[in-house]
Amino acid sequence: MQTLLLLSGLLASPLLINAAAVPADLFQSATTTIAGAEAAVSRPPVGTHDGLAASNTAASPFPAETTAGPPPPAEKPVKFAPIHNPHFGPPAAGFEYKYFQEPGESLELGHYDIRYFHGEVEYEEHRETLRHLIRSYLTVFQHLGVETWLAHGTLLGWWWNGRIMPWDFDLDVQVSISTLRYLGENYNRTLHTYEHFDDGDQEARSSRPTKSRTYLLDINPASATLERHQGLNVIDARWVDTSNGMFVDITGLAERAPDYSPGVWSCKNYHRYRTRDLFPMRRSEFEGVPATVPYSFEAILREEYGEKSMVATHWQGHHWAPNLKEWVKDLEAQ
């Protein structure tokens, strides 16, 4: 697995965000143990699913585990409807299947995995769900020694205050395409349990984490191909909260055309990056846990969202409160 990029290998230029931006209690509640992940890391990186499951018996300070195998029975059966578009060269089978299925296409419903969806998550709860999603994802990936970095709106939230913007519905991270292949071969459809403190529960802080959530890492088989086809599979992998279906979208970057545009990385959705804007990555923090961001994060954000994304202090019914270093919902500010 020479293609697995270890965190330590590429990191340089440590960069710290203002630690005051993330309240101290967030650091505390980020205390997690992923026993299976730790156990897996000490194994050769080419372990099979069976091997990964067997490693779960390792003793752990917390009863957390990482298990391999198919996810628990879905609430709704997953239907992979065959869609054939005659205008595109069809993939080998003749049809393009959409691997990840959502309960609907609207902004709201498009942000849930159909297998675990039981209804929309309220504004108050959705931010907590997203926070645990990204913390668990970053923590588990760090345990696995797999390089991943913040992207898109998640990177913009990091730029402002190291936190998720309250109007966001999902989270975006990127990996290299060789990392995707590695994840597909070793961690496809694995479940990861993450323990955390109840966000509102100060009492619990002195003892052990009281809550746990289980996440599914699911790798799209289309991630193995460089072609976009009909665009039904531009999301290469997902990290899904099995309690409500919310997720982190994982996309892979590759130098898709090294011959005529060397040094240009892109995902299947045509987001393009120069090698020197991505690497070496910078070490930082996001929502109170260690996180990695691309080297030229400002250039990347400017290209994707424009200069105003780093200047405008009123956005999506929220305003930036400089003293709090927080985005505050407009109504609550009255």
Ligand SMILES: *[C@@H]1O[C@H](CO)[C@@H](O)[C@H](O)[C@H]1NC(C)=O
């Ligand atoms: C992941 O597992 C599912 C279920 O077995 C399978 O359909 C899918 O093709 C797998 N993904 C990869 C990348 O092998």
